[in-house]
Amino acid sequence: xxxxxxxxxxxxxxxxxxENGIKVIKSELASSAGIQAKxxxxxxxxxxxxxxxxxxxxxxxVLGGNNPRKIDAIAVSSGPGLIGSLLVGVETAKALSFVxxxxxxxxxxxxxxxxxxWIEKQATPQFPLLGLVISGGHTDLVYxxxxxxxxxxxxxxxxxxxxAFDKVARFLGLPYPGGPQIENMASKYTRAKHVNPFPKSMAxxxxxxxxxxxxxxxxxxxxxxxxILSDKSxxxxxxxxxxxxxxxxxxxxxxSALDQYMVKSLAVGGGVAAxxxxxRKIASVAKSRNxxxxxxxxxxxxxxxxxxxxxxxxxxxxxxxxTIQAESGAYFS
Ligand code: KG4
Ligand code: ZN
Numbered sequence: 001x002x003x004x005x006x007x008x009x010x011x012x013x014x015x016x017x018x019e020n021g022i023k024v025i026k027s028e029l030a031s032s033a034g035i036q037a038k039x040x041x042x043x044x045x046x047x048x049x050x051x052x053x054x055x056x057x058x059x060x061x062v063l064g065g066n067n068p069r070k071i072d073a074i075a076v077s078s079g080p081g082l083i084g085s086l087l088v089g090v091e092t093a094k095a096l097s098f099v100x101x102x103x104x105x106x107x108x109x110x111x112x113x114x115x116x117x118w119i120e121k122q123a124t125p126q127f128p129l130l131g132l133v134i135s136g137g138h139t140d141l142v143y144x145x146x147x148x149x150x151x152x153x154x155x156x157x158x159x160x161x162x163x164a165f166d167k168v169a170r171f172l173g174l175p176y177p178g179g180p181q182i183e184n185m186a187s188k189y190t191r192a193k194h195v196n197p198f199p200k201s202m203a204x205x206x207x208x209x210x211x212x213x214x215x216x217x218x219x220x221x222x223x224x225x226x227x228i229l230s231d232k233s234x235x236x237x238x239x240x241x242x243x244x245x246x247x248x249x250x251x252x253x254x255x256s257a258l259d260q261y262m263v264k265s266l267a268v269g270g271g272v273a274a275x276x277x278x279x280r281k282i283a284s285v286a287k288s289r290n291x292x293x294x295x296x297x298x299x300x301x302x303x304x305x306x307x308x309x310x311x312x313x314x315x316x317x318x319x320x321x322x323t324i325q326a327e328s329g330a331y332f333s
Pocket of ligand 1: 010134135136137138161162163165166177178179180183270271272273274275276301302303
């Protein structure tokens, strides 16, 4: 089964054709991150306008050489996300579904991040599983007994993990998106013998909710107190300890969840899952609990069209193309 997946929830425009939820036939990703970099974050209107420019060329690239008649269904990320951005993808998908007379599947962007772990893998996650979505807008821990059977164990109480990376980067004068910038800066700090001055997490120990704003505030105080911004040489150290504090707090939650829930797999998705040290730490936690861990292949941690097609294949239900709505405030579903 060939599914055309369309993703436009935030600043990316992703289009991909995926066969049986696992094999990418063709994929294209356009991003306005370069344009947003000068604003230090995403300006929704700028993102949506760029997506309007990007979506048709991306579709043309993906469809070039692939007969639309062979596509069995269209899948689109219908939420959560920025409303202007979502509308670009949703309305394009509706129009294609109507003109081609193909079924349309609305996909939840958050669960789609977990479905990146089914794409182009030798082995795929097994149920029951723990799913961790760590992106720019969300941090969710879910327990899934099957494709259609999940329970949200915890979410962030304040900033999302990626949002904390982005805000700290912006404060330090690093461009958007902050995650890769902080990861890169942190790798330049080699004298890691100091004690980490930042708290691991402010969220309650007995809950699976996350909290990152305490770490962020501690970074701001530390930077101001030590005048890090006037002599930039301290920035790699701040990035190192900030990254470590975020990773430790995520790893602690995963450890408690794995102790409480008997699962076969741990699937991680979302932009922050691209972080190499985070992968290493989570992999060691999973190994210590005898659980197989899955991370998306290269390029599939961040937003992309292929994960939307994969989610539709494994867990999607066709919707009436003319009634499907962009839902900016949708929760994990
Ligand atoms: O999943 P995603 O592409 O978009 C959302 O759905 O939000 O995630 C983007 C987020 C940004 O906050 C970005 O800074 C973060 O993922 N990110 C990273 C890394 N690469 C991207 N965070 C930490 N380390 C990275 N290597
Ligand atoms: Zn995302």
